[in-house]
Amino acid sequence: MFMNKCPGQSKKKLTCVWDQTTILPTSRFVLAESGVSISMCEFGCGSGIIALQLAQAFPNLRVFAVDSEPSAIKLAKENAQRMSLTNCVFDVVDVCKTLPSELYDTFDYIFIFDVLHDLHSVKKGIENARKLLKKGGYISAIEPTLNANLQENIGEAWAPYNFGIGLFHCVPTCLKDGAANEGALGPGWGWETTLNFVTEAGFKDVKIVEAVGFKSHMLVRK
Ligand SMILES: C[S@@+](CC[C@H](N)C(=O)[O-])C[C@H]1O[C@@H](n2cnc3c(N)ncnc32)[C@H](O)[C@@H]1O
Numbered sequence: 001m002f003m004n005k006c007p008g009q010s011k012k013k014l015t016c017v018w019d020q021t022t023i024l025p026t027s028r029f030v031l032a033e034s035g036v037s038i039s040m041c042e043f044g045c046g047s048g049i050i051a052l053q054l055a056q057a058f059p060n061l062r063v064f065a066v067d068s069e070p071s072a073i074k075l076a077k078e079n080a081q082r083m084s085l086t087n088c089v090f091d092v093v094d095v096c097k098t099l100p101s102e103l104y105d106t107f108d109y110i111f112i113f114d115v116l117h118d119l120h121s122v123k124k125g126i127e128n129a130r131k132l133l134k135k136g137g138y139i140s141a142i143e144p145t146l147n148a149n150l151q152e153n154i155g156e157a158w159a160p161y162n163f164g165i166g167l168f169h170c171v172p173t174c175l176k177d178g179a180a181n182e183g184a185l186g187p188g189w190g191w192e193t194t195l196n197f198v199t200e201a202g203f204k205d206v207k208i209v210e211a212v213g214f215k216s217h218m219l220v221r222k
Pocket of ligand 1: 096115118120
């Protein structure tokens with residue numbers, strides 16, 4: 001399975017280039033805005049590489065990280081144990097299904113890295129993120145930087161890579177979980193489509209804070 005090959009499994013120390021460029025600076029900003037001890041939920045955490053790095057960098061952060069793939073959560077729990085972190089909890093959750101109402105309005109920050117386009121219902125996933133977020137809370141969504149207008153991607157070095165991975169991994173992932181009704185969009189859905197989903201879910205405060213390499217970071221406030 002894909003997740004068993006995630007970075008971190010065979011390495012002693014988890015590392016991720018995104019921590020220096022985007023994730024840590026934005027999380028610091030969110031922390032500063034939200035107070036001393038904040039709660040964060042990560043959708044589609046995979047091996048837990050990002051959740052664990054954030055939990056380590058910010059001991060006052062309480063992280064609840066979820067993934068629909070049991071093998072990913074098993075690996076994430078092992079990584080948490082290896083890093084002796086207790087402020088990061090993992091669970092198997094499909095973020096497109098109805099979530100327990102006791103989780104509503106409980107998170108200051110929701111983090112979604114390379115996951116939105118993999119969801120079998122993007123609409124339901126974003127609606128759920130909105131439900132889980134406290135008023136004034138933030139969502140960081142990081143997605144491949146592709147244009148929904150196919151020809152606009154010509155000449156972009158990362159476009160063939162993204163379309164290839166999308167066709168052979170992301171689209172089958174959506175279909176496996178039953179995306180047939182909504183359409184399995186894959187990373188080629190483009191930024192315009194991402195923004196449409198986010199604004200249709202009722203978010204008004206939406207910013208593209210950074211575009212680094214072939215990923216872009218969208219910061220959304222409830
Ligand atoms: C491309 S991987 C990204 C993993 C992680 N965010 C990272 O960057 O290392 C996408 C992840 O989303 C998870 N995923 C896909 N659909 C999901 C859903 N409906 N609910 C929760 N997780 C989901 C997959 O199992 C996978 O771990």
